[in-house]
Amino acid sequence: TSAGTSASSSNVTDCPEVVIPIQIFLVIGFVSLSENLLVVVAVIHNKNLHSPMYCFICSLAAFNTISSLSKTWENIMLVFRDAGHLNSRGAPELRIDNVMDTLLCMSFVGSVFSFLAIAADRYITIFHALHYHKLMTMRRTAAILTTIWVLCSVSGALMIRFFEAAAVKIFFVVVFFTALLFILLLYVHMFLLARYHASRIAAMPGSAGHNRRSGLKGALTLTILLGVFVVCWAPLSLHLLIIMICPENPYCECYRSLFQLHVVLLMSHAVVDPAIYAYRSAELRNTFRKMCFTIATSLICCRCVTDTLLRVY
Incomplete structure (x- = not known):
């Protein structure tokens, strides 16, 4: 991509790209696009998943879908370029490349803010279980999601428009590490309090104890998601x-020669996330099974109808 160049060939290094x-x-x-679309459709289709936590998960899956779509489209363009059908320096091609890079940056910022929203939701679920439904209404959830999407769309466009400026690169890195630090601090506080309340959960009657246990399970899911995101x-x-920091240092160039491997890791994030949802959520697993069964049944019916029509004609 134009926004993320690999090691510069003009710099001296013994490390081949x-x-x-x-x-x-x-x-x-293709795999990540299919998986994340399945998550989005599952959350929209199943009314039992219409809760703040799953809305934030759906938003995260939507950002992953955008990331997968942009990288897939960009690689298809590279195939056409290598075949001689596209000019990599042409104005239309550069505009499309900028759009794809904008979507990728938007998905990055969106993933960060989605993790922050999920972390805050888990915190409220665990330590304010009795007031959770008053604090996290669907109207507030919709307002949070709208703010995230507007902010990420503007940020993605600005990051690509002014990417050559050092301030934009600094912003990209600062957003990542600041959000990571904030979530880690929230987690330290969350699990310290969780240890204090652990002995009281089993004895707590009613929905409050169930909500807190559910919140701890959701917090563990978020921990796994966050770990995958960081990696x-x-x-x-x-x-x-x-x-x-070191644009011309040979040792730095050795690391920068791994750029395409970094992009593979980036794209793999969108593949692993849906698998974690399915593994950690029984409701999502059941929804996936029903959707896959429906799709398989529809395909079989379509084939039967096609075979019948072919025999008739």
Whole structure:
């Protein structure tokens, strides 16, 4: 992409650039796009999933869908470019590339803010269980999601429009590490309090105890999601940091030569997340099974109808 260049060939380095076959990018993009679309449709379709937590998860899946779509489309353009059907320096191609990069940056910022929203929701679920439904209404959830999407859309456009400015790269890195630090601090506080309340949960009657146990389970799910997010996005953030700190150092160039591997990790994030949802949520698993059964039944019926029509004619 124009927004994330790999190691510069003009700098002296003994580390050759690691090149990932385009087929791997296409397969990862297709799988992640399918999985995240399935999560979005499942949350919209199943009324039992119409809660603040699943709305934030749906938003995260939607950002992952955008990320997968942008990278898949970009790699398809690279295939056409290598075949000689596209000019990589042409004005239309550069505009499309900028749009794809904008969507990618938007999905990054959106993922960060979605994790923050899910973390805050889990905190309220665990420690304010009796007042959760008053604090986290669907109207407030919709307002939070609207704010996140508007903010991320504007941020993504500005980050690509002024990407050559050092301030934009700094903003990209600062957003990642600041959000990560905030979530980690929230988690330390959350689990310290959780240890204090753990002995009281079993003895707590009614829905409050159930909500708190559910909140702890949701917090564990978020911990796994956050860990995957850090593993997949941190290398690219470090890549941008190195561009600013040591753009011509041979040792830095060795790390920057791994740029395509960093992009593979970035795209893999959108593949792993839906698997975590399905593993941690019984409701989502059941919804996935019903949707897959419906799709399979529809395909069988369509084939039967097609075969029948072919025999008739």
